[in-house]
Amino acid sequence: MAEEIILNWTDPNSVRKRIHVRAPQQVAWQVFTEQMGTWWPLAVYKIGKANAVDAVIEPRVGGRWYERGDDGSTCDWGRVLVWEPHSRLVLSWDINADFQYDPKLQTEIEIKFIAEKDGSTRVELEHRRLDRFGERREEMRNVFDKTGDWGKLLVSFAQTAEASAKG
Template sequence: MSGTDAVVRRQIVVDAPVERAFAVFTERFGDFKPKEHNLLGSPIVETVFEPKVGGHIYDRSEDGSECAWARILAFEPPDRVVFSWDISPAWQVEQDPDNASEVEVRFVAETPQRTRVELEHRNLDRHGPGWESVRDGVAHDQGWPLYLDRYADLFIDAR
């Protein structure tokens, strides 16, 4: 196993200044996170991204239950955000932070009105036995590519 096997990288370019690209990603995370990606027993009504180090990303369901599945590790507007991926290979919440991978999202201005959004999901092997299923899941078309496509669609709809 090489270290590169435990990393998934994706990127997308949006027609927006870097500040807006960052704000849409963090403030409207629940607008592009697929609601079908659900660890709760009831449908998701909202996904909350708490914009601060020590905050969480969590889902709230119709029945009021909540599932915190990520911790905000770095929050540096408008350049980057880093959060943990506290979801195990069994697609359950991982209780041990040492067994979590992390996602870094960088926002790079290509022009004053275009931003490249670079996502790196790394340290996937920290999930332990079966970690490859996490890698394969987030790399799949229904993983990060789906998130980024739906994120980019938010800019098209705003025109």
């Protein structure tokens, strides 16, 4: 089973997480970018009014990152800033501290997919520019690091990727 690796990181404007995924780099990339709705907890981690049924990353620089509701509505989460299949993805996170879309916020999430010699993938995630939350930076850093926890999300992703790799 995938386990999150905790990183000691003291930058107050950043949260870093890393996980070892027992799946090839290409599979890890595809599950993260093409199948986010299968591992993202859409029942609770959503911002739209409708029940969320998918999370979508459009596969190109400038593409949207959004949730799709069961009524066909969409709610933007951010944009694709860097698209380097199968190794690196940078997304803007444009959801403010009140969990509303704010295209001016533009914190960044960088995800690296690093192929290991044993055929697995090391996935490193950094959510940075948290200073853009202003007075609520510490609150949001705590959300991303502990209560909402990118680490838990990465474990869910890794489990899905590993199951996908097994076929």
